[in-house]
Amino acid sequence: MKYVHSILLTFLIFQITHAQNTPIERDVKVNQYVYGTLLQPKEGADNLIIIIPGSGPTDRNGNQQLTRNNSLRILAEKLAASGIATFRYDKRVLTLLKKGALQEEKLRFDDFVEDAVATVNYFSSRNRYTNIYIIGHSQGSLVGMIAAQQSKISGYISLAGPGQTIDQTILSQIALQMPDLKDKAQEAFTQLKENGKVKKYSPALSSIFRPETQPFMASWMKYDPKVEIQKLQIPVLIVNGTNDIQVDTNEAKSLAKAKSDASLILIENMNHVLRIIEGTDALENTKSYNEPRRPISEELINVIKDFITK
Numbered sequence: 001m002k003y004v005h006s007i008l009l010t011f012l013i014f015q016i017t018h019a020q021n022t023p024i025e026r027d028v029k030v031n032q033y034v035y036g037t038l039l040q041p042k043e044g045a046d047n048l049i050i051i052i053p054g055s056g057p058t059d060r061n062g063n064q065q066l067t068r069n070n071s072l073r074i075l076a077e078k079l080a081a082s083g084i085a086t087f088r089y090d091k092r093v094l095t096l097l098k099k100g101a102l103q104e105e106k107l108r109f110d111d112f113v114e115d116a117v118a119t120v121n122y123f124s125s126r127n128r129y130t131n132i133y134i135i136g137h138s139q140g141s142l143v144g145m146i147a148a149q150q151s152k153i154s155g156y157i158s159l160a161g162p163g164q165t166i167d168q169t170i171l172s173q174i175a176l177q178m179p180d181l182k183d184k185a186q187e188a189f190t191q192l193k194e195n196g197k198v199k200k201y202s203p204a205l206s207s208i209f210r211p212e213t214q215p216f217m218a219s220w221m222k223y224d225p226k227v228e229i230q231k232l233q234i235p236v237l238i239v240n241g242t243n244d245i246q247v248d249t250n251e252a253k254s255l256a257k258a259k260s261d262a263s264l265i266l267i268e269n270m271n272h273v274l275r276i277i278e279g280t281d282a283l284e285n286t287k288s289y290n291e292p293r294r295p296i297s298e299e300l301i302n303v304i305k306d307f308i309t310k
Contacts, residue, residue, distance in 0.1 A: 036089025241270025
């Protein structure tokens with residue numbers, strides 16, 4: 001009987017402790033385009049980080065239709081366990097898709113910046129947090145960079161963010177994968193930059209230069225991350241993984257060179273979805289994009305926490 005009581009007591013203590021440590025999660029609608037999740041420690045928090053996802057129809061957890069890794073959700077949970085509140089949200093393009101209201105030809109890169117600024121203003125107006133920070137992941141890095149110029153925040157973190165314009169990024173990828181198309185792609189980008197549209201392009205490049213997506217691409221390529229990051233007058237942290245097959249560490253170094261007072265951290269073996277991948281196995285790297293149970297980098301959490309609490 002004493003043994004049974006001991007088990008029940010242990011279980012009860014576990015349940016109470018778990019409840020005390022479980023963060024508070026709440027869905028928040030900022031406006032008609034921004035729907036997200038606020039996650040904060042149960043004891044409250046002074047600092048809030050707004051997490052901006054990467055390119056494509058990416059949800060608040062870092063997932064797309066064909067990839068489910070929960071990278072941003074796990075990041076938020078780890079930060080909450082470290083005493084830091086977060087708000088992460090679905091990309092506008094995903095919200096519009098769910099509503100059946102997406103019109104690609106009307107979408108602009110500045111729409112994403114507008115959503116980020118609206119999110120900062122939403123939480124700033126409530127005076128709930130002493131400090132608000134932005135983390136921009138991948139494409140969200142540039143979005144956050146520009147939004148930070150238009151908002152009152154305490155610091156900015158670029159996570160796996162490109163260091164060059166989107167046209168140069170795509171041209172670099174084409175040079176590696178389809179070198180015969182590089183000159184044609186360069187010509188198409190030049191037309192897009194000069195005229196705002198491209199009438200003739202190789203059918204092999206249609207995924208990039210479809211008429212419906214040309215306005216968005218033109219609005220995106222006008223921003224150079226190296227130029228935008230120099231405009232920030234707040235503490236800046238630049239983080240990249242050495243095993244990121246989408247954004248090379250040279251991109252992070254390029255941003256750091258442009259912003260000499262920024263802190264640059266390269267996390268050994270971390271990939272684009274924040275997992276640690278030992279070695280150079282491309283298959284393991286890509287498989288991790290669909291492994292939500294695989295833990296993210298603990299060093300990343302410590303780096304962010306150190307930046308926030310300095």
